[in-house]
Amino acid sequence: MTVSDDERLSRFLFSRSWFRPDKREVKPNAFIPPPDGALSVCCTDGLEENPVWQLGRATATARADHPTLYGRGDFVARSARAKNLRVERDDQPRRHATITGWPSDGKEAIRMKAVELAAEATLVLLPCQQDAE
């Protein structure tokens, strides 16, 4: 399924070290891809808040160690494509997409793109986390 440029994508955050709650910012490490080069995101465009968090919780419960969900970084697909990255929806699981096409010439080039993606992302904290912060 094609992801349009204006579609909202969400990167769920399971590490406290990936965001600055006081400044409402997502840190670059949230957008560094794993060793296989496929950064997991969810297509959340058009969804109300509750269904979005349900997707996040489903992502967590699908993992063996059930990581704690803290929040998400929202951005539009255009942000990734403008950096020559590919956004591909695979619906494995539902609404899942990957961001691929990361530079192969060094971690520094990947970090640069992650810094730029983070600069364009909006931090949304899970409501209970918001209260805690």
Next chain:
Amino acid sequence: MIQLLTMPFLLNEAGDRFRPASEAGREVDLAMVASFDSMRRSWTFGEVARATLADLQTLAEECSQTGWDGYGATPIGPETLNAAERLVKSLPFDLPKPEASASPVGDIALEWAQTPRRIVSVAISGNGQIHFASLNGQNREFGSMPFDGTFSPRLAELIRNVLG
């Protein structure tokens, strides 16, 4: 007040400082240098490093298992923690405390950010290799270098620029 009085001395490169001409003046100068070296190791000026090192310990504990990020991340290993600690200990004293975070590939990043568009992100791997990226408005710069125990003057300059 102490910082106000001593920072210019601490920040200046040795070559920029006033050099006394007389022998007595040089002795006073040497004593001052020894005194400031001691100050660098003191509680006040070592606090940034101490607090950051504590953050690194916490981070390493939180990210010690495979998949700590919910997506199958590589754990932070002892080599990476050790390299990050050495990097922190090499930080120039005028730089403020960085934020530490872990990357999914097992690196540790130290970051200085004024805003998301004014940021320097310096990551170090277990093999001691540094990868950095800096965004300062429209200016972007990235690169890598081996960490030889000395904090890169170029990185320090980038950090001062984004925070300035």
